[in-house]
Amino acid sequence: MTATVGESKVARPTGPGSTGSTRKADRSLVAVPIIVVVGLGLVALYLSTRTLDTIERRTINVENITARLGEHLYLTAVSTAIVIALAIPLGIVLSRPALRRVQPGVLALTGFLQALPPFGVIILLAFSPLGLGATTAIVALVVASFLPVVTNTAVGLAQVDPAMVEAARGMGMSSRQTLWRVELPLAVPVMVAGIRVALVLNVATATLATYIGAGGLGNIIDGALRLGRPTATLVAAALVAALALLIDWLAGVAEYLVRRRSG
Amino acid sequence: MSDDVRPTIARPMIARPTIAHPMIALQGITKTYPGQTRHAVAQLDFDVPDGNIVMLIGPSGCGKTTTLKMMNRLIEPTSGRILLDGEDVTGVDGDQLRRRIGYVIQQVGLFPHFTIADNIAVVPRILGWDRKRIDTRVDELLHLVGLEPRDFRDRHPRQLSGGQQQRVGVARGLAADPAVMLMDEPFGAIDPITRDRLQDEFLEIQRQIAKTICFVTHDLTEAVKLGDRIAVFGPGGVLQQYDTPEQILTHPANDFVAEFVGSGAAVRRLSLLELSRLELEQISVDGVDSPNGHPTYRADAAGRAVAWSHLPGVSEMPPLVTVPLSGTVYDAVDVMLDMRTPLVAVVDHEDRPQGALRWDALVRELPTKGRRP
Numbered sequence: 001m002t003a004t005v006g007e008s009k010v011a012r013p014t015g016p017g018s019t020g021s022t023r024k025a026d027r028s029l030v031a032v033p034i035i036v037v038v039g040l041g042l043v044a045l046y047l048s049t050r051t052l053d054t055i056e057r058r059t060i061n062v063e064n065i066t067a068r069l070g071e072h073l074y075l076t077a078v079s080t081a082i083v084i085a086l087a088i089p090l091g092i093v094l095s096r097p098a099l100r101r102v103q104p105g106v107l108a109l110t111g112f113l114q115a116l117p118p119f120g121v122i123i124l125l126a127f128s129p130l131g132l133g134a135t136t137a138i139v140a141l142v143v144a145s146f147l148p149v150v151t152n153t154a155v156g157l158a159q160v161d162p163a164m165v166e167a168a169r170g171m172g173m174s175s176r177q178t179l180w181r182v183e184l185p186l187a188v189p190v191m192v193a194g195i196r197v198a199l200v201l202n203v204a205t206a207t208l209a210t211y212i213g214a215g216g217l218g219n220i221i222d223g224a225l226r227l228g229r230p231t232a233t234l235v236a237a238a239l240v241a242a243l244a245l246l247i248d249w250l251a252g253v254a255e256y257l258v259r260r261r262s263g
Numbered sequence: 264m265s266d267d268v269r270p271t272i273a274r275p276m277i278a279r280p281t282i283a284h285p286m287i288a289l290q291g292i293t294k295t296y297p298g299q300t301r302h303a304v305a306q307l308d309f310d311v312p313d314g315n316i317v318m319l320i321g322p323s324g325c326g327k328t329t330t331l332k333m334m335n336r337l338i339e340p341t342s343g344r345i346l347l348d349g350e351d352v353t354g355v356d357g358d359q360l361r362r363r364i365g366y367v368i369q370q371v372g373l374f375p376h377f378t379i380a381d382n383i384a385v386v387p388r389i390l391g392w393d394r395k396r397i398d399t400r401v402d403e404l405l406h407l408v409g410l411e412p413r414d415f416r417d418r419h420p421r422q423l424s425g426g427q428q429q430r431v432g433v434a435r436g437l438a439a440d441p442a443v444m445l446m447d448e449p450f451g452a453i454d455p456i457t458r459d460r461l462q463d464e465f466l467e468i469q470r471q472i473a474k475t476i477c478f479v480t481h482d483l484t485e486a487v488k489l490g491d492r493i494a495v496f497g498p499g500g501v502l503q504q505y506d507t508p509e510q511i512l513t514h515p516a517n518d519f520v521a522e523f524v525g526s527g528a529a530v531r532r533l534s535l536l537e538l539s540r541l542e543l544e545q546i547s548v549d550g551v552d553s554p555n556g557h558p559t560y561r562a563d564a565a566g567r568a569v570a571w572s573h574l575p576g577v578s579e580m581p582p583l584v585t586v587p588l589s590g591t592v593y594d595a596v597d598v599m600l601d602m603r604t605p606l607v608a609v610v611d612h613e614d615r616p617q618g619a620l621r622w623d624a625l626v627r628e629l630p631t632k633g634r635r636p
Contacts, residue, residue, distance in 0.1 A: 167372025171386050172362030185376050
């Protein structure tokens with residue numbers, strides 16, 4: 001065909017990942033690692049000017065920090081994995097024509113769960129048969145971060161252009177093929193954004209797991225606060241902040257890549 | 264019949280088509296949507312002959328799109344039978360059925376996360392063709408729709424213009440070489456100039472592939488231009504008339520069709536009448552024949568007409584303007600109005616004059632040579 005150069009500009013808008021916001025995302029993706037490195041550097045610099053007493057040395061050492069960081073990452077990873085495994089199928093099921101009518105009700109319920117303060121949920125769950133420990137903390141984290149993943153899955157699937165689905169079905173794709181090859185790939189950017197929110201929520205909320213004996217970086221903060229060691233509190237708090245920023249950054253990179261691929 | 268001389272018949276005319284071999288047949292089809300008492304389509308008997316383009320037209324909500332979507336069972340009929348090439352497909356698996364029928368929609372619906380080649384290859388992949396066969400087919404189809412495979416195969420839909428996307432949409436519909444294509448206003452969302460070009464290309468493609476095509480449109484000009492037959496739908500999904508474009512324009516079956524066709528019907532009809540089918544007024548080269556009553560022109564060495572030399576009944580000599588024999592009466596009228604001349608010379612593909620058409624002749628019955636060969 002005689003395609004003029006001007007004509008090709010009439011291409012469809014690329015949705016949420018249009019040029020403007022992509023460029024903004026680019027900039028923040030570069031900025032975050034710099035902020036984290038500079039921040040941690042400043043904390044290290046401050047530490048080097050201080051002489052630590054025995055109590056401080058017992059918490060602020062590589063071994064202890066690595067162990068608590070490991071617990072923190074474990075809580076975050078397991079809870080997020082469970083959320084993904086449960087919330088995405090639920091979101092998909094809710095977006096099917098047969099169940100679309102109950103979608104608002106289910107989303108209201110998960111919204112209610114998220115509105116509960118995570119600290120309260122963690123403490124309350126400790127009085128349940130689950131008792132103290134990591135399992136209880138993970139259940140609480142799942143409750144807290146369930147909503148964004150369900151919502152974004154359902155919304156992501158709902159915003160797929162109906163023409164895509166009509167074209168797919170009209171060509172003879174089964175409803176399952178349409179879901180896997182057309183609807184889900186097109187919904188992935190929105191779904192990944194939901195998972196990113198869940199991840200960040202879980203990193204932050206895992207700090208509270210220490211109160212039911214599930215460890216994590218919150219353990220250092222809590223201990224240092226009780227013993228009146230502001231330096232140790234500062235270090236642990238800086239670590240939690242840096243971790244949250246880094247995980248958000250990683251998820252952001254993933255989201256950016258996915259969005260660029262599915263244009 | 265061969266010497267049948269009637270005005271404005273450009274195509275074979277059958278009063279109410281009785282079709283020996285319908286590719287698609289709808290028998291007593293009714294569709295009522297849940298919760299509605301009115302039929303969307305009521306008791307429809309409809310045959311689409313093999314190799315024809317049938318245009319479904321009518322006001323919005325008349326059931327033309329519903330009818331189209333019942334042919335591939337995207338919408339299930341409430342009652343009635345659907346036959347595809349003689350086979351009752353009312354109860355077969357819908358997905359399997361749709362893989363045998365091409366489908367093109369107005370919004371094109373290309374998958375943005377697929378390349379152009381992958382978009383075209385959707386149905387062949389589902390059907391399990393091998394890679395080499397798919398690649399060959401994709402290139403063949405891109406050529407057919409006028410897109411250079413080397414440039415377009417690996418692009419994504421967003422890098423294409425609306426017109427190019429719709430070409431890919433047509434190629435995708437043709438991918439598995441279905442006998443039947445269903446098209447739902449495929450050129451509806453495209454600017455008029457591109458649309459006109461796409462329609463011409465579409466007719467050219469159809470000349471090569473001769474598919475059975477059902478085409479929904481709301482544009483009468485498009486229906487007249489593309490259709491071998493036109494089905495006019497009215498309120499309540501009732502088929503009002505199903506006939507050739509000529510018959511629809513000249514003999515509307517009822518007041519509804521007459522009103523739908525509108526006051527422009529007489530002018531529209533001109534675009535259906537090809538100049539090659541007219542008995543043109545005889546003209547000759549100046550000096551060769553005795554100019555006994557018919558116009559003569561001066562020619563150059565190659566036999567091309569350059570000017571009129573003698574025009575009986577015309578006082579002021581107009582400039583000599585030509586129209587190709589492959590054009591329509593509409594084109595001739597356009598040129599006459601544009602150049603303010605009372606007659607045009609009709610020339611063959613080598614620019615040699617074949618005859619003349621006068622303005623006066625238009626308001627008389629245009630003499631034709633009977634059926635198109």
